[in-house]
Amino acid sequence: MxxxxxxxxxxxxxxxxxxxxxxxxxxxxxxxxxxxxxxxxxxxxxxxxxxxxxxxxxxxxxxxxxxxxxxxxxxxxxxxxxxxxxxxxxxxxxxxxxxxxxxxxxxxxxxxxxxxxxxxxxxxxxxxxxxxxxxxxxxxxxxxxxxxxxxxxxxxxxxxxxxxxxxxxxxxxxxxxxxxxxxxxxxxxxxxxxxxxxxxxxxxHWVDVFKHPTQSNPAVVYAPYITPLNSFATEKNILQENLKQVAQKESNDFEGYKYAYGKGFYTHDGKLLGIVGASNDNVPKLIRVKEISDFLCELKERKILKNPYLQEACAPSNVEELK
Known part of the structure; x- marks a missing residue:
């Protein structure tokens, strides 16, 4: 790490x-x-x-x-x-x-x-x-x-x-x-x-990554896209395949990039499913929301993050409920 x-x-x-x-x-x-x-x-x-x-x-x-x-x-x-x-x-x-x-x-x-x-x-x-x-x-x-x-x-x-x-x-x-x-x-x-x-x-407008969706691969997911008006809007995706495959699809969100790194995918009720992530190899992958919340809790345990709300969100009882 x-x-x-x-x-x-x-x-x-x-x-x-x-x-x-x-x-x-x-x-x-x-x-x-x-x-x-x-x-x-x-x-x-x-x-x-x-x-x-x-x-x-x-x-x-x-x-x-x-x-x-x-x-x-x-x-x-x-x-x-x-x-x-x-x-x-x-x-x-x-x-x-x-x-x-x-x-x-x-x-x-x-x-x-x-x-x-x-x-x-x-x-x-x-x-x-x-x-x-x-x-x-x-x-x-x-x-x-x-x-x-x-x-x-x-x-x-x-x-x-x-x-x-x-x-x-x-x-x-x-x-x-x-x-x-x-x-x-x-x-x-x-x-x-x-x-x-x-x-x-x-x-x-912050997104709660500790509210995990009940379905990991719903039939319909939502994502942001940038409009010609230089603003964000909602993109609706009816899944014909696995969400992981959608995250790995090429995108024209930003000129010069094949993939929309950092883009989030959401359920109809606004819960984050995951984001497109990658390391230095630039190979895109879907990072599930639970991986993000686990990472925040790991940072709290290492005392890198000291945000008060993490004390409750990362409490053992809460972590067990989220699994």
């Missing part, structure tokens, strides 16, 4: 910036929407690529959020959006956001100390942690320089950058990585204090 942290990177990997190749730039720029040209000229602080800008649309909660933001003296990411509800946006785009776990889904963009870049899905866990595939944050002894999570609030379509992440633990044999929130960010991935929209996402 390998455990790593951004705070413990060996000196042989100095912190410095690398010039990105055209191909790498193209991968990052996929995650960005067009920002108003005049605003780009005025923006002097460099925008971290891999983030995304909101379109000129306004959520139904704009006024309430503006008032909240002003009272907290913080930036409001929803200023300038037109009045349009997510229901109307859904109908127009013919896509569905009815599954609440959609808002616990993240796109994780990781840059490495050698200048390489990887993008994957991630699943938000309790206390601001994320689970994803190990091969997306660790690359043959090259450490991650930084990771950023982009998520979607349930009052507006486009997802935005919400947090900078660091590796808390990873296991190359299991193919799992646990990331923790290092700093909160604005929509452009610039660091900022925690605000109402961070608290809203983190407190309302």
């Amino acid at each position: 390998v455990f790593a942290s951004e705070n413990e990177i060996p000196d042989k990997y100095p912190q410095k910036h690398f010039n990105l190749s055209p191909k790498q730039q193209k991968i990052l720029q996929e995650s960005m929407q067009q920002v108003d040209a005049e605003k780009q000229k005025e923006q002097k602080k460099s925008i971290i690529k891999g983030s995304t800008a909101l379109e000129n649309k306004q959520s139904r909660h704009q006024k309430a959020k503006q008032d909240t933001a002003q009272s907290m003296d913080v930036e409001n990411p929803y200023v300038g959006l037109t009045e349009q509800t997510t229901e109307a946006q859904e109908k127009k785009a013919q896509i569905s956001f009815k599954k609440q776990w959609i808002y616990g889904t993240a796109v994780i963009t990781t840059t490495f100390l050698d200048g390489s870049i990887k993008r994957s899905y991630g699943v938000l866990l309790r206390d601001g942690m994320f689970v994803t595939s190990a091969n997306m944050v660790y690359d043959k002894n090259v450490y991650a320089r930084s990771s950023y999570a982009m998520m979607q609030d349930d009052s507006s379509l486009p997802f935005i950058c919400v947090a900078k992440l660091s590796i808390k633990a990873l296991d190359l044999q299991k193919g799992l990585a646990i990331l923790e929130t290092l700093n909160y960010t604005d929509m452009y991935c610039n660091e900022r204090p925690k605000s109402f929209y961070h608290d809203r996402i983190y407190s309302s």
Whole structure:
């Protein structure tokens, strides 16, 4: 088992910036929407690529959020959006956001100390942690320089950058990585204090991996996908085969990747079945939700995770009930 942290990177990997190749730039720029040209000229602080800008649309909660933001003296990411509800946006785009776990889904963009870049899905866990595939944050002894999570609030379509992440633990044999929130960010991935929209996402939309589904291979499963509107939506899969085989199918979720690493599969009632994981060999496999909860409990026993809720969730009686 390998455990790593951004705070413990060996000196042989100095912190410095690398010039990105055209191909790498193209991968990052996929995650960005067009920002108003005049605003780009005025923006002097460099925008971290891999983030995304909101379109000129306004959520139904704009006024309430503006008032909240002003009272907290913080930036409001929803200023300038037109009045349009997510229901109307859904109908127009013919896509569905009815599954609440959609808002616990993240796109994780990781840059490495050698200048390489990887993008994957991630699943938000309790206390601001994320689970994803190990091969997306660790690359043959090259450490991650930084990771950023982009998520979607349930009052507006486009997802935005919400947090900078660091590796808390990873296991190359299991193919799992646990990331923790290092700093909160604005929509452009610039660091900022925690605000109402961070608290809203983190407190309302985390996925409980200790609620195991009764069926390991249901007839219908659900998964996230990225729409042309730069948002997440629900994909319904009627299984003609084993869920493990579905997880190993090639996907075009991210350009340059054959498989949707980190993608979660859910039951109709929103329980996580598992995610697509892999180690350094990049061979995809289905990692069942029980393997994820067992990994968290193992990290608790090793005192790597000290989250209070794990004391109860990983109690012997509870673990026996989940088996």
